[in-house]
Every structure is written in structure tokens, then in C-alpha cells.
Amino acid sequence: MAEELRLVLKNFGKINPLKVEDYLSAGGYKSLEKARSMNPLEVVEVMKKSGLRGRGGAGFNTGQKWFFAHNIQADEKFVVCNADEGEPGTYKDRIIMENDPHIVLEGMAICGHAIGATQGYIYCRGEYPGVVDTLNTAIAQAKEKGLLGDFNIEVRMGAGAYVCGEETALIESIEGNRGEPRFRPPYPPVAGLWQKPTIVNNVETFANVAQIIEKGAEWFAGIGAKSFPGTKVLTLTGDINKKIFIEVPTDTTIKEVVFGFGGGIPDGKKFKAVQIGGTSGGFIPEEFIETTIDFDSMRKIEATLGSGAVFVIDETRDIVDVVTRIAKFFEHESCGKCAPCREGTMRVHLLMDRINDGKGSQADVALLKKLSRVMASACLCGLGQAAPTPVVTTINHFGMDYHAKVQ
């Protein structure tokens, strides 16, 4: 069986997160020192070559993103850490920040050096007040020891809005506005926070940075899947024996995750489906579980790696009911800025409700598929574009379940 590979979580359980001395004796802040002895462009190049891609869901090459911001002349630039972990079934960023806050701060400071920013923000979701305290303690200790140099980090607490995980909505929220996504372009590396070049990366992405600077791009590029190297922290929920978090190389298969690490399905029941990447991810039937979890392999089966949430449902579950619940989620979390999402998520929920109550028809199912296509291409941000994915994938893979419920 495949084994865990704890890189991002290397200090988990080994250090006291509230003592910077512990992080230092585990080799902490050496990478920042090394990065600062390098030319900023060199740091960007190392990141690019490592092949690290964003761990928040979009999977964009981190070094490439940094390169855009590095290249722009501006009087001020910003580094923002997206800790608005709102994907249902996901708590990996909380685990990282709770247990090793400095690994995130160090990654952010390295980014600051690479792009020429001296101010960083961590946007932490309002559901994690304890994490906000841990981060503030860590920042104060790092400052006191002069470890961050001229780089400042401020923690901002979100207030319960799923859409703020979208980077431009997050930026709006830091600016004190309603968290509504912006039209793009321009993208944040060009014009982000207060219209200045801004790098927004996920907590897990920043947590990968120090080790890449320490051990080199080649080392990192050699781990896991070629096109999406490194590890991924996954959180296992639903009908699974072990509701745990794990960190595995990206060439691990879904089967190894669910049946190996997760210990399979409880009570001798059979596997029905797994939804990976959060609530906007596709539902994956048994025939695809030999797929590896890396971004591109998941894309090929019309699924996502996303945030790394792994939500398993067994054969006894009513998948139409689960998807109806998810449809309600998106109706609630749609920010309302663009009509295709505001109206679309409401209509998807209405149609799903009708089908779930046994009052729907085949025409409703067909309408859902059509509506999904419209939303995927017409919605302003990822929330609306991906919202119909659970609906479409379950219609495609579990059409019989819908058929059984319609008149």
C-alpha cells in the first residue's frame, strides 16, 4: 500500500506551534534567509522550475504567477494568503495553520522577497477564531526575533462568505467591501489589492515554498505526478471508516485514498461514489477510482482535485438528495453580482428539489443539463461556473437514480 509523505505537515505533532524556537530548531526560517541571499528573479525561477501549482483549486503554476507580479514596477505590492477555507469537507488549511503557522509565514515572506512586497495579509475565515489567535502569536514572535525582516503580516478575519475564497472577492473583502468577485482581467498579479500587484496563494501553497527553496526545484519536481508535482493534503469525510487527514504524493490513486488510507466503507456496505475537491467537485463512480489524484488526471475524468476534500457516499445513499442539498448550498452562497449565477443557482435548486420530491420529469433533468452549460460559460467567477458540476456528473454517472425519482 502507498504511504503518506508528510512534507507540508512535516512538523505536525513535533513542534509547539506557539513557540517559534521549536520551528527554528526544526530548521525554520533558513529558507527565507537563503532566499534573501538570492536575486528575487532567481527565487521566481526556482519556484517556476519546481512545477508547484496552486493548492487552492485552480492549479496555476505558482512561480509563473509570481513572475507576473515580479515583472511589474509599482510603488507597492502585496502578498495575500488565502485562508478562507470554505469548501465543505475541507479542513486541511486549518490543520496546517494550527500546527505549524510559521511554515506559512515563511512562505509568504519568501514570496514578498521574490515579487518586491513588504506587506502581507492572511485572510482567515471567521469560522476559525482560534487559528487567528495562533497566527497572531506566531507573527508577534517572528517579529520580535526579527525573523521577517521588513516584511509585515496582518491577519484579517472573514465573516462567513464562501465566495470570498475566490481571490478577487477576497481582495474586495480585505478592502472592506462586500465580497463580490471582480471582472478579470486585470488579474491580481497586475492589479489586485488596492489596485496594486498582488499575489494571492492558498495556505498549502505557501507551506510548500520553504522546502522548495531549501531542497531545490529538481527535488520537488521529482515527487508525485509529473505535471502536478509534490504532495496534497486530503481530508476524508462521509461514509468512510477513517475520517482523517492525510498527505500523499500526487500520483496516489483515488482507490488508495478511499480503500487504503480511508479503510473503505463502514458496515460492509459498498462504495457508490466519491466527490473530490469540495462541494463543487464532480462525483466519481467506481469505474474511475484507479485515477491518480493529480490535477490533470482528475480533469480527464471531468473531476477536480480542488481543495482536496474527499467525500465518500455508500450504496445506500440517495445521491439525488445529496445533490439537492449541495444545490441549496450554492443558492445560498451565490453573491448575486451576476445574473447567470444568482438566477441559475436558484433554478438549479428549484429543479433539484422538485426531482427529489418525486415531482420532477425527464424534461427537468434535460433542463438541468442545459442550464449547467449556460452557467459554466456565462457565470462571472468559479463559484457559478462550477456550481452545476455535481448535478451534471451525477446525471451522467447515476442517471438511473434520477430516472427512479422522476415521473
Added chain:
Amino acid sequence: MAEFKEIIMPFKNTPGGIIQAFHAVQKKINYLPENAIIDAAEVFGIPVKEAYGVATFYSYFSIKPRGKYIIRICESAPCHVAGAAEIIASLERELGIKIGETTGDGKFTMELTECVGQCQATPVITINGKPYAGVTPQQVAEILAEYE
């Protein structure tokens, strides 16, 4: 109301600080009264409608009075399949109120929430931010007793 200004003023020079100011107000009284929103608009130099827009956008902010303890029940998919509906029923029975309501003594308010990121055991509820994971209907009374 001078009391709200006092809470809001320290954030005046924080760029985008209105959300932090609202958090601070709610820490004191668990909701955002109209006067607090008007005061915030004045302190941050923005129209009242904009301050109101911010206050009503985020689910953690409430413009209606709430109880001393806010119970949030997660109804995201992992909690949904783990029996969140039974926890809601049990809480409603114990407290004699429905989702969105506050007990007569002003002690508890029940709200639905989406995932709070404590999915290591489901279903999950939080009371004033403190998470309880893997809650059973039988445990509900016991948990509420902590807040007597």
C-alpha cells in the same frame, strides 16, 4: 450612540477596517444595530447604504438582535449525510425554538451554517464559535447544559 463609535474608532485608520469594526461590535452584543452601521459609515467616510451593504453581505453579521449564545448547525453535505437533520430536531425540541429564532430569555439563537471546517467527526455544531464535532442527538442536552 457614542458607545459604538468607541468600539469602531480604533479601526478608522485600518484600510478596509469596517469588517474588523463590525466584528468588534458583534463581540460585544452579537448583532449590528442600525446605529452601529450609521456610526461605522461616518467613521469610515462612506455612505450608510454601503456600510449596510457590507453588514448584510456576510452571514456572520446580523442586523437583528440575537441571543447570548449563537448555535450554528452545519448542513453541508458531509454533515447532511451524517444526520444533521436529527441534531436540528433535537435542538429544536430542547430549546423550543426553530432555526433563525431566539429563546424567550434571550439566551440561545439557532442558525444554519455551511461547513465550519471541523469535518474530522460529523455532524458538527458550533456555539459562539466553539466547535462540537460528531454530535449525537443524545448529547444535545448535555452540550446545552454547559451554557446554563
